[in-house]
Amino acid sequence: MSDTVMRPRKPSGRSLPVVGALRLNRPAETWYKPALSVVIASAVPNLLLYSLGRLDLVMYTMAGSLCALYGHSLPYARRAHTVVRVVLGMAAGLAVALATASLTDSAAVLIGVGALLAAAQKTFCDATRIGPPGNVIFAFVTSAALFAPQEWRQVPGHLALMAAAGAFAWLVTAGPALWRREGPERLATARALDAAAAYAAEPGPRTRHAATAAVHGAWQTLLAAGRPTPVRRALERLVVHAERALAAAGDARPDELRRWAGATRGRGPVPEPPTAPGTAEQLFGADAERAGRRTRRGRREARRRLRRALAPGSPVLPVALRTLVGCALAGYASSALGVGHPYWAIVTAASVHQPNLSLSWSRGLQRTVGNLLGVLVFAAVIPLARTGPLVLVLCVLSCGFAAEALITRNYWLGSVAVTPMALLILEFGGPAPAGGLIADRALDTVVGVVVGLLAGAAVTNRRAAGRVESALAAAEAARIGAERTVADPAAGAPALATARRELTSALVELRDAGDVASGEWWQRALPEEELLAAEQAGHRTLAATAQRQGLITPARADGVV
Numbered sequence: 001m002s003d004t005v006m007r008p009r010k011p012s013g014r015s016l017p018v019v020g021a022l023r024l025n026r027p028a029e030t031w032y033k034p035a036l037s038v039v040i041a042s043a044v045p046n047l048l049l050y051s052l053g054r055l056d057l058v059m060y061t062m063a064g065s066l067c068a069l070y071g072h073s074l075p076y077a078r079r080a081h082t083v084v085r086v087v088l089g090m091a092a093g094l095a096v097a098l099a100t101a102s103l104t105d106s107a108a109v110l111i112g113v114g115a116l117l118a119a120a121q122k123t124f125c126d127a128t129r130i131g132p133p134g135n136v137i138f139a140f141v142t143s144a145a146l147f148a149p150q151e152w153r154q155v156p157g158h159l160a161l162m163a164a165a166g167a168f169a170w171l172v173t174a175g176p177a178l179w180r181r182e183g184p185e186r187l188a189t190a191r192a193l194d195a196a197a198a199y200a201a202e203p204g205p206r207t208r209h210a211a212t213a214a215v216h217g218a219w220q221t222l223l224a225a226g227r228p229t230p231v232r233r234a235l236e237r238l239v240v241h242a243e244r245a246l247a248a249a250g251d252a253r254p255d256e257l258r259r260w261a262g263a264t265r266g267r268g269p270v271p272e273p274p275t276a277p278g279t280a281e282q283l284f285g286a287d288a289e290r291a292g293r294r295t296r297r298g299r300r301e302a303r304r305r306l307r308r309a310l311a312p313g314s315p316v317l318p319v320a321l322r323t324l325v326g327c328a329l330a331g332y333a334s335s336a337l338g339v340g341h342p343y344w345a346i347v348t349a350a351s352v353h354q355p356n357l358s359l360s361w362s363r364g365l366q367r368t369v370g371n372l373l374g375v376l377v378f379a380a381v382i383p384l385a386r387t388g389p390l391v392l393v394l395c396v397l398s399c400g401f402a403a404e405a406l407i408t409r410n411y412w413l414g415s416v417a418v419t420p421m422a423l424l425i426l427e428f429g430g431p432a433p434a435g436g437l438i439a440d441r442a443l444d445t446v447v448g449v450v451v452g453l454l455a456g457a458a459v460t461n462r463r464a465a466g467r468v469e470s471a472l473a474a475a476e477a478a479r480i481g482a483e484r485t486v487a488d489p490a491a492g493a494p495a496l497a498t499a500r501r502e503l504t505s506a507l508v509e510l511r512d513a514g515d516v517a518s519g520e521w522w523q524r525a526l527p528e529e530e531l532l533a534a535e536q537a538g539h540r541t542l543a544a545t546a547q548r549q550g551l552i553t554p555a556r557a558d559g560v561v
Contacts, residue, residue, distance in 0.1 A: 021362035021368060028408035029265075033072050035404035039397050041068035041169040045161075046393050055389055058396075060146060060158045063094055063141045065163025068172050069133050069404070071474045075184045075225035076177035081532035082130065083173050087166035089124070093117055093138055094162055095155070099147035102152040103284050105319050111331035111342060114143045118350040119324035126316045126355075127309035139327075139350040140422070143343035182231045185221055186264050189235040189242075192218035196242035200252035208539070209511050211246050215239060216504045224258065234270040240265035242278050247546040300526075315467040318459060323353045326455030330448045337447065339440045344422075348448025353456060359458045363411060364449040370415025371445040378420035382434050385424055468531070471506070471513040477540045480535040486544050501547040506537045 045061035070086045071079040121138040124130075150158075176183060195214035199207040218239045222232060238260055245252035260271045309316050326349040334345035351367055354360045363496045385395040399421035407414025423437055482499040485491045514531050 019367045022410065022412060024409045024413065026409075027405075030072065031405055031408045033082040034069050035401045037068040037169075037172050038065065038404055039401045041065040041165070041172045042400060043393075044168060045165045045395055046397070050389055050393055055393070055428045056430075057158070057161055059144065059425060060094075060161040061165040062425065063090055064162040064167070064320070066090075066137050066141065066171035069137060070130065071173055072187075073131060073184065073495045075221055076174060076222045077226045079184070080170070081172045083170050085128075086130070087163070087170060089121075090138060090141060090166060091163060092160060093121060093142040093554050094145055095159055097142040098150055098155045098158055099152075101146050101148060101150035102155055107162070107335050107342065108332070110146045111335060111346065112328060113147050114139075114327035114331060114343060114346045117142045118327045118346060119320045122323040122350065122353065123310065123316060123320040126319065127306055127314075135278055135323075136347070137537075140347050143346045143350075143395050147341065147343050169443050180267075181346065182229065182235065185218075185225050185232055185235050185520070186270070188214075188218040188221040189238050190261040190264040192242040193257045193264065194241055196245040196252065197254040197257035197261070200245050200257065201254040205535075208246070209508075212504060213508050213511075215242050215246055215335060216501070216508050218242070219501060234272055235264070237275060238264065238273070241273065244276050244546070247543055249464055289404065319353055319355065322456050322459040323350055326350075326353060326452040329455060333451055334444050334447050337443065337445055339447075340436070341440050341444060344441055344444035345448040345451070348445055349452035349455070352452035357453075357456050360453060364453050365414060366410065366412035368445055369448050370412035371419050372442060373412075373416045374419025375423070375441050377416060378423045378441075379434065379438060381420055381424070382427075383429060386431060392427055393423065396421055399424065423530065454468055467512075467513045471510040472530055472534055475503075475506040475510045475538055478503040479534075479538050482541050482545055486541075494543055500542065503538055503545070507535060507542075510534060510538075 042062060042065040045065060046055075046058055049055050049057055049061065064087065067083060067086045067090055071082040074082055096113070096117060100110065104110070118135070118139045121135040121142070125138070126136040192211075192214040195207075195211040199211040218235075222236055222239065225232060241260070242257065245257060256273075260273065263269075263271045308314065328347045330345040330349035331342045334342035339345070348367060348371070352360050352364045354363050370545070381395055381399075385392045399417045402417035403414050403421060406417055419441065423441060426432060426437065478499075482503045485495050485499040489496075510531065
């Protein structure tokens, strides 16, 4: 037993941070991957259109090129499937937007359709947990397309351009597999080793949760990567070391774990330290779980989770309703104020809505600061961009790279580059008065943020507390199941490994549900004591499964409270 004290987390639902929301973080270690991907995926179609003298079609190819932003944390096999779904989703939303734009020029109808599309995109992105950049890119593309001049006969050709650019974006995101096949798995393993080292060096609830989530993420990445290769086998052995450090922090050597993490990130051979106790059982269980994922049962389970996320009573739906109400009201308010680009207000409101109201406030503040600074950047860049079409293309590509390079530091910093990029894209359709564009963008930003936050406060999400209750029940069920497996003398390695990973997943979900609910307003008090007790009981059961698997001895289960 550890002497680490786990204290209940205090709800932060009334806290509206300002300085903290704008504080810069360390850049993500792989920030350059989405940045380079979107530049390459955009450069080829844009330069091809430039050579043909048809830069007016850039908006449609950009819709496909922006799909290259997704899936960079996934193993290549899973990434390929994910980006295909992103391209298909983008095509579906763009088709609805273009068809609507060709049939009507009523601003009221266009804003209503834009809000509905934004809500649908938010729902499916949250339900599938597709990851960053989430629904904002979809909302940006479809909202802009709604207000672009369109004729019905042009729709198939514009969709074909988007599909072609999307196919190229797929090649860009999947291409690195040809020379670094296990790159995402190596990165996930290195993160697990670093997080385990941090916990071993400074045991506590924060570092334990980070290490638990990182180890769980590493296993999920390796299991989703496909058939094991010699490199993946070596990575799995390293994850077992990280898992052992998590179960018995007193036996871990943080410096050694960090050294393995550094070598794993590199391009050289994967470190092969002495085999940790229980490794054979863990790998045997991983093979059994991997085989189960390849069956129809695994696909049915994935569809079942999606249906549950979209079913009545799901905590995803109130956030989708907030998005619908906020986007619609923001668009109508912008139109009433006479702004020529009301879809900017729709996109701003769509970006504001986060899992809870506290996070929405932070995102609204970041969006406001970033956009207002971004229009100043646009004012400085536009004279250069108007010197020639090729210069305009290069300016857009530079802004795209800067946006992805900076956004991991803080969302507002990325918005400083996103805003001029969005404004420069309008130049492909013909120059417009820069002062009017700047005024419209600034006004739409303020309208979108204010109305979005008001909609978030008005449309309550009491289901956030319900998600906590469901997560508590799931964690309890997983803990009981793991304890039964440990107590069963006939339980083999596959059953133990599966029970351990299911319990770990349930504890990660429990903490995430608690964090989301603690930032939500207008709801009943959270069961803080139950959350604490469930986490402590779950960690004790994880220690018991580690002992049964041979990862640790009963005397060294000191990383668990």
